[in-house]
Amino acid sequence: VAAAAAAVTELVGDRASGWDRAGRLPEDVVRELGAAGHLTAQVPARYGGPGWSSADSGEFTAHVGSLCSSLRSVMTSQGMAAWTVERLGDPDQASDLLPRLTSGDTAAVAFSEPQAGSDLSAIATSVTVDGDTLSLTGRKKWVTAAEYADLFLVAARMGEDGAVVVVPRNAPGVQVRPVPDPLGCRAAGHAEVLLDDVRLPLDSLLGGGRQPLSLLVTTALAYGRISVAWGCAGILRACVSAAVGHARSRHQFGRPLGQHQLVARHLADLWTAEQVATRACEYASRCWDENAPDLVTAVVLAKYVSAGHAARGAATAVQVLASAGARDGHLVARAYRDAKLMEIIEGSDEMCQLILADHALSRR
Ligand code: FAD
Incomplete structure (x- = not known):
């Protein structure tokens, strides 16, 4: 996982904001990641995939999410497609499609x-x-x-x-x-x-x-949700790093911003958000890897918690950077726009709330 993360860091470099503004990822970046199996980290080795656990795949997804949410979104879609084939396809379809998806074809x-x-x-x-x-x-x-x-x-x-x-x-x-x-x-x-x-x-x-249509939907969404949740943890990691770096280096009223208590509170909230999102994702991945009975709820919880924290956390990061982050192309501005969408996709906040409320109501 560490080697794959280093390879993606190298591949993305400082280009993510430029891709965002251009509205396009370079095709060769997508193909290169796909051919290395990095867009389908959980596909088993017998189909040419890395066969990582959800926990490892999640950490990797968070890393990609910290660099570029667009690339992470493409990774989520590809992983979701592969998971759907693995779960719903017959053996011939799995043997035909999965090796293609782990070697450069995209879905x-x-x-x-x-x-x-x-x-x-x-x-x-x-x-x-x-x-x-x-x-x-x-x-x-x-x-x-x-x-x-x-x-x-x-x-x-x-x-x-x-x-x-x-x-x-x-x-x-x-x-x-x-x-x-x-x-x-x-x-x-x-x-x-x-x-x-x-x-x-x-x-x-x-x-x-x-x-049943509901089976098809829940199968694909389960993978999509956990992947988005980890991606949100990644957005938060990038925001923590940007906000802390700025609060250390920028001085106002004779001291670093981080030594003003109201700014320090922002940093505490942001770091807490990242930690809470990560713990929720880790729990969901543990349930996934152990096929635990709590899996469905744990995945929805992780997605709901992480997306909400990412949206609020990115707004906090913009607040800490203020004018320094208030322009298109800055990491925190991009995070602010990207994170908001995470509250809509793979089951909006409201859909997650309904599922979690059902779960709460059904408990004895
Ligand atoms: P609506 O369903 O019209 O909902 C509007 C609002 O009403 C939302 O806040 C919703 O939560 C709320 N609402 C609706 N019903 C209820 C209710 N019963 N109770 C309470 N609140 C309710 N789709 C794909 O198939 N594949 C993709 O790859 C994909 N990627 C996407 C990427 C992005 C960036 C975005 C924005 C969307 C993507 N979508 C994709 C679509 C996405 O799944 C839908 O946008 C999402 O399911 C919400 O549907 P909607 O936008 O039509 O909103």
Whole structure:
């Protein structure tokens, strides 16, 4: 993990703000990480992946998140795609797709639609079967990493049930339209994916399709949530480092900012936020690695706690740096925009609150 983290540090260098402003990651960076298996850290070695535990993968994700949330978002999407294949695909699909995803091919996960955001039971994209061919029609929006993806994992309705369809980007009938000017994670390649009577062989249905839509959604989201949670811990680490560095070096009223008690309180809050997020992530990863009964709740808790702390913590970091951080391209300004989005994705704060409240109410 340490060697992989050092390699990513080297690869990103001081370029993350430039990528953010350009709204684009260099394709070779994404491919290089993918080919090294670093976008799919938990895929087992038999499929060519590093086979790391969730705890190791999480620490690595936090490191990438501390450098560049756009790159971390692409990593989350790829990992989520691989996890979905591993969980829902049949053995032939796993043997075909996973080695591709660990060696440089890229994938994105397309669930959301214009009328299906928080409520994914409203998915309208549909798949129909005609002989040995399927036809897929629908419209997906805000698909992270879509601009870089070779494959889309598309959630669709299949009769009364659901299905995840593996769609090559170059299949006739697929159109990718970039989201213009996203608030944050600007280089994460968000796009709409339009599917107009896309015809594919039946083995494009993961596990043959006809699974409950709720199962498909919860499978993919479990990985996405824990990955985002660790990414938020990374945002907080970067913010702590920037705020502490500034509070030591900048003097006002004859002393370093950090020696003014109100600024010191900001630093305490920020460091606490990073520690709390990390502990919540560590607990979720332990549950993941042990397949503990508490896993689902632990993952939602980690995502909720980490995203909220990241959003508030990034705002605190901007406050400590004040004018020094108040410009586009500064690390804390980028963190401020990126972190806000983490409260929306992979289950918004409100969706997490509903799940956690259900959990609280169901306890004796
Ligand atoms: P809505 O569902 O319209 O909700 C609006 C507000 O109402 C939210 O605050 C929500 O929490 C609240 N709300 C809704 N219902 C309730 C309720 N019952 N009780 C209380 N509050 C409620 N989708 C993908 O499929 N793949 C991706 O890779 C992907 N990446 C994304 C990346 C980014 C940066 C963003 C912004 C979005 C991404 N999405 C992706 C879409 C994302 O999953 C949705 O934005 C998210 O699920 C919320 O849906 P919505 O935006 O339609 O909001």
